[in-house]
Each structure stands twice: as structure tokens, then as C-alpha cells.
Amino acid sequence: MNDLLFYPNFDNVYFGFVITDTEYKIIEYNEGFMYFINEPDNNIRNKKLTYYFPDMDKTIFKQYKISADCNKDYCIKANIINFGGKKHYLFFFADFSIKYKLIDQIKYLNEQVYLHNEMFNKLKDGIYITDEKGKTLYVNDSFVNLSGLPRELLVGRTVYKLIKEKILPNSCCAKIINDKAEVSTINNYYEGQKCLVSGSPIFDSNNRFKRTIAVVRDVSELDLLMKEIAKEETLSLSYAKKINTNDKMNSDEQFVSENKRMKGIYKRAKKLANFDSTVLILGETGVGKDFLASYIHNNSSRSQTGSLIKINCAAIPEHLLESELFGYEEGAFTGTQKGGKRGLFEEANDGTLFLDEIGDMPYTLQVKLLNVINDRKFYRLGSTKATKFNARIISATNANIEKLIEEKKFRADLYYRLNVININIPPLRERKEDILLLARSFLEYYNNKFEKSSFFSSDILEVFLFYSWPGNIREMENLIERLVLISDKACIDASTFQEQVSNKHKADLLKHKGATSINKKLTLKEQINMFEKSVIQKTLSESNTLKEAAEELGIHISTLVRKKQSYDI
Numbered sequence: 001m002n003d004l005l006f007y008p009n010f011d012n013v014y015f016g017f018v019i020t021d022t023e024y025k026i027i028e029y030n031e032g033f034m035y036f037i038n039e040p041d042n043n044i045r046n047k048k049l050t051y052y053f054p055d056m057d058k059t060i061f062k063q064y065k066i067s068a069d070c071n072k073d074y075c076i077k078a079n080i081i082n083f084g085g086k087k088h089y090l091f092f093f094a095d096f097s098i099k100y101k102l103i104d105q106i107k108y109l110n111e112q113v114y115l116h117n118e119m120f121n122k123l124k125d126g127i128y129i130t131d132e133k134g135k136t137l138y139v140n141d142s143f144v145n146l147s148g149l150p151r152e153l154l155v156g157r158t159v160y161k162l163i164k165e166k167i168l169p170n171s172c173c174a175k176i177i178n179d180k181a182e183v184s185t186i187n188n189y190y191e192g193q194k195c196l197v198s199g200s201p202i203f204d205s206n207n208r209f210k211r212t213i214a215v216v217r218d219v220s221e222l223d224l225l226m227k228e229i230a231k232e233e234t235l236s237l238s239y240a241k242k243i244n245t246n247d248k249m250n251s252d253e254q255f256v257s258e259n260k261r262m263k264g265i266y267k268r269a270k271k272l273a274n275f276d277s278t279v280l281i282l283g284e285t286g287v288g289k290d291f292l293a294s295y296i297h298n299n300s301s302r303s304q305t306g307s308l309i310k311i312n313c314a315a316i317p318e319h320l321l322e323s324e325l326f327g328y329e330e331g332a333f334t335g336t337q338k339g340g341k342r343g344l345f346e347e348a349n350d351g352t353l354f355l356d357e358i359g360d361m362p363y364t365l366q367v368k369l370l371n372v373i374n375d376r377k378f379y380r381l382g383s384t385k386a387t388k389f390n391a392r393i394i395s396a397t398n399a400n401i402e403k404l405i406e407e408k409k410f411r412a413d414l415y416y417r418l419n420v421i422n423i424n425i426p427p428l429r430e431r432k433e434d435i436l437l438l439a440r441s442f443l444e445y446y447n448n449k450f451e452k453s454s455f456f457s458s459d460i461l462e463v464f465l466f467y468s469w470p471g472n473i474r475e476m477e478n479l480i481e482r483l484v485l486i487s488d489k490a491c492i493d494a495s496t497f498q499e500q501v502s503n504k505h506k507a508d509l510l511k512h513k514g515a516t517s518i519n520k521k522l523t524l525k526e527q528i529n530m531f532e533k534s535v536i537q538k539t540l541s542e543s544n545t546l547k548e549a550a551e552e553l554g555i556h557i558s559t560l561v562r563k564k565q566s567y568d569i
């Protein structure tokens with residue numbers, strides 16, 4: 001009779017009783033009984049029960065089943081009772097067809113559970129489900145494979161126990177239960193699998209928290225891929241000029257800077273890329289003058305028609321410079337090659353000519369260069385036939401050209417001709433936002449290159465910000481390459497860095513040591529601002545005049561005044 005526990009009361013249509021006399025004449029019945037006899041007339045007293053159930057076995061009063069015409073499966077249980085001093089029969093009727101429906105539904109549900117299991121197990125992602133108390137209800141095959149943890153170790157146990165036993169030290173489900181919100185974690189499972197775990201709380205239809213579900217995705221491959229991409233990007237970033245300057249730079253991805261002024265410079269450079277005006281790029285050594293020249297060329301239509309030809313005016317011996325630039329005809333001088341030689345000016349036709357270290361161009365050649373730019377033509381050495389010159393000229397120097405002009409080492413007319421558009425790249429120490437950004441990008445690049453997994457300690461990042469970086473980005477790149485190579489431990493700290501810095505700059509570092517500390521709750525920008533403010537305050541307090549402080553900080557006095565005002569010092 002346990003099945004009948006499904007029925008809430010005697011009047012339920014699925015449960016009926018009837019009392020008859022010993023002749024089966026109906027004396028009493030409940031409403032539920034009407035369901036079994038399918039009788040429209042509600043008044044059936046005095047009718048015979050056998051009229052409705054002709055097949056009834058009148059002799060055996062025990063539980064048995066009959067099938068009625070309406071295809072219902074009944075269970076009838078009969079008892080003999082004493083009613084008003086007389087013997088009566090009491091019949092209970094139960095409709096078991098509901099039971100079969102339930103059995104069908106259970107079968108269906110079991111099938112669904114099986115299919116869900118099959119589907120969950122076919123997923124590449126791991127699935128982990130707990131109840132609201134953190135008890136592990138389900139893990140799919142992928143989770144078992146990804147985590148390397150046997151199912152028996154997990155199912156039925158709470159995530160808190162698993163955390164305690166260090167089986168799942170970083171359980172995402174425990175965090176979901178705590179936050180009742182979506183949670184994402186990165187977990188490292190056995191054999192170094194790095195997994196992204198995204199979990200959600202599950203609520204029932206009354207909005208009661210019931211389950212947690214976590215989806216575990218193996219991102220090791222993705223991570224590797226990202227590293228590869230980062231490596232490629234850094235490669236092209238660092239070696240842009242060394243690899244293929246003809247490639248059109250379609251995006252600004254390679255340019256690394258968070259500094260407002262730098263962003264302005266690159267924005268301007270992009271705009272002027274398609275005008276042919278000469279550009280003079282100024283800036284200390286290693287600030288990115290070459291890099292900017294490549295950027296301008298790559299963003300110009302000239303990158304489609306010609307090459308970026310770079311001439312380092314300081315590197316080519318003076319006596320060779322002229323022939324290198326203009327080329328020569330066969331027999332122009334002894335030792336010429338057969339058929340003559342194209343000069344770099346010719347190579348740059350339809351492209352861009354980048355004259356690096358223009359301040360070092362020999363004075364005698366300066367006038368020739370000026371003539372080429374003015375006349376848009378030149379002559380190969382030993383030739384009287386003019387060659388058309390059609391290249392955009394970008395020049396760069398870290399020298400103080402105005403001083404060179406005063407000293408009569410540089411022609412003023414050439415300077416004005418080259419200086420139609422002037423771009424001054426600030427040194428790294430004046431754009432502290434870029435220091436950590438670039439440092440991390442170089443670290444990533446050299447980690448990949450040397451297959452290392454070095455990382456920076458927070459104290460080294462602090463020191464990076466203090467350091468004046470006299471050699472700018474190039475110095476940083478070389479230094480980080482060295483640090484990654486020489487560091488025995490994975491963590492590169494301030495002391496390793498200080499060992500690599502020259503004594504002169506070591507003193508610099510010691511002077512500033514301890515002026516600030518890293519606060520992980522602040523954004524990078526806020527920390528840099530805090531740091532900058534403290535450095536300016538300290539320098540101002542140690543200087544007699546603003547000019548002296550500006551010199552000490554290596555910035556222009558107007559910059560110092562502006563920063564003083566903005567930091568309310």
C-alpha cells in the first residue's frame with residue numbers, strides 16, 4: 001500500500017471506498033469511488049457492487065487487481081467489518097495506473113539523466129556541481145581527466161573538506177557559495193594544466209540558492225598560444241626595423257605607451273604619414289626615434305610603393321658616405337663594381353629615406369643633401385645624368401642641432417629644410433606610465449626567447465620607477481635581457497638590478513630608495529602619480545630653486561611647475 005501514500009486524502013479521485021452488505025448492495029461510498037465506476041448518476045446506494053464489477057471474485061477477500069472497461073488498473077482490497085451489529089464488506093479501490101505513469105516518468109527521467117551524463121561526459125570542459133552546502137554532487141569525465149582527481153575522492157564530499165585536505169585548494173564552488181554570485185578563478189591542476197574555472201550559483205523557481213556549477217576549461221594551450229602571440233608581437237615590436245620595414249603596420253598594436261604625450265605623438269605621426277613634408281625627430285638616445293620613423297613609413301602609402309631605407313650618418317665612414325648615398329657609375333673611381341652601383345637615395349625612391357644621427361652628417365655633404373631635397377634629383381658619382389629623387393625624408397638626432405649650428409658644424413639652411421615637422425620624443429623618465437608597461441613587455445619577450453619564467457618582485461618595479469633610464473627604452477631592453485639571462489632564481493629583484501646598473505646610477509637609486517611602496521589596491525596610474533608626487537616633493541625640498549629641482553629631475557621647468565600645480569604641492 002506504500003504506493004497509496006501518493007494520495008493525499010480519501011476523497012481523492014484515485015482512491016475510493018465502498019461499504020456493502022453481504023449481498024454486495026452498496027450502503028456507503030465516497031466520491032473517489034465514483035471515479036472507479038464511471039457512473040454519471042451520483043446516487044448509487046442500494047445498487048449492487050457486482051453490477052459494476054461483474055468479474056469480481058466474491059469468494060476471496062484479498063488484494064487483487066482487475067482491469068476495468070475504461071482501461072484503468074485497479075487494486076481492490078476487501079475487508080469484512082461489523083457495521084450496526086451486522087456483517088458488512090468494506091472495499092478499498094486504488095488506481096494503479098498512476099503508478100505506471102510514474103514508472104514511465106521515472107524511466108524517462110533516468111534516460112534523461114543518462115543522456116545528460118553522456119552529454120556532460122562528451123564535453124571537453126570539466127563540470128563540477130555541488131549542492132548549496134558545498135557537497136559535491138557531480139563531476140564529469142573531463143573534470144576527472146583535467147584535475148587528475150578520481151571521482152570517488154570528490155563525489156559526496158564537501159568542497160570545504162577538499163580545500164582543507166588540499167585536494168581542491170582553490171575551489172571555485174566554495175567561492176560561489178560565499179558570494180552567491182558568478183566567480184572565475186584560474187586553477188593549476190596536476191601536470192601543470194592551467195584551467196579557467198567559471199562558476200555560477202543555481203537558484204530554484206522560488207529563488208532559493210540550491211546548487212553551484214563550475215565549468216573548468218583547460219587554457220594551457222590558449223596560454224601557450226597567447227605567449228606565442230605575445231612573443232611574436234614583442235619580436236616584431238623590438239625588431240621592427242630589423243625585420244621587415246616594408247610590412248604595412250595596420251594597427252597601433254606594436255606601439256607600447258600609456259603616456260598621453262606619446263599617444264599624441266603617435267596620433268600626429270599617423271595623421272602626417274601621408275604628407276611628404278620632411279620630419280625631424282629629436283630625442284635622447286634609445287627613446288624610439290627609429291621606431292617612430294618606421295611607424296610613419298608603415299602608415300604611409302609609400303610603404304606600398306617603396307622601402308624605408310635607413311642611413312646611419314654616424315656609422316658610415318665619411319669617405320664612403322657620398323658613394324653610399326648617391327651611388328656611382330662604373331669607372332667613376334678605381335675599384336668600382338661592374339655596372340656601377342645604386343645609392344641609398346635611389347633605393348629609397350618611392351619610399352622613405354631615414355637619415356639617422358643627422359647631426360653627424362659631414363658638413364661637406366650637408367649642402368649636397370640640401371640640393372637633393374630642393375631639386376628632387378641627384379647625380380651618381382661619375383655621372384652627368386640626373387636621377388629623379390622621390391623619397392620622403394625623415395631625419396633624427398639626439399644631438400642639440402641648434403648648438404651644432406652655432407658651432408658651425410651643421411648648416412642652418414639644411415636644418416630648416418629638414419625641420420618642417422618637428423617631433424620631440426620625451427625620455428622614459430618623463431613618462432613613468434611606460435616604464436612598467438615596457439618592462440613587462442620586454443620581460444615576456446625574453447622569457448619566451450630564453451624559455452624562462454622569470455618575474456619581477458615588487459621592489460624591482462619600484463626601483464624601475466626611480467631609475468633615470470639614461471639609455472631609455474634601449475637600455476631597458478638590454479638590461480631586462482641581461483637580467484632574465486643571469487638571474488638564477490625566477491624572481492628578479494631590486495638587488496639583481498642594482499648590480500647591473502653603473503655606479504653613477506646606483507647612487508641615484510640609493511638616494512631614492514624607500515621613497516614609496518607598492519600599493520596593490522591602487523591602479524598603476526594612481527601609483528605612478530603617487531610616486532611622481534613623492535619624488536617631486538622630495539626633490540623640491542632638497543633644492544634651492546625650481547630650476548635646480550627641474551634639472552635634478554631632468555625635466556623642463558615649465559613641466560615641473562605644471563606638475564607642482566596638478567599635485568597641489
Ligand SMILES: Nc1ncnc2c1ncn2[C@@H]1O[C@H](COP(=O)(O)OP(=O)(O)OP(=O)(O)O)[C@@H](O)[C@H]1O
Nearest residue numbers: 237238255256284285286287288289290291473474
Ligand atoms: N613605443 C615603443 N614601444 C615599444 N618599443 C619601443 C617603442 N619605442 C622604441 N621601442 C624600442 O626601443 C628600442 C630603441 O628604440 P629606437 O632604436 O627607435 O631608439 P632611437 O631613439 O632611434 O635610438 P638612437 O638614438 O640610439 O638611434 C628599440 O628596440 C625599439 O624597438
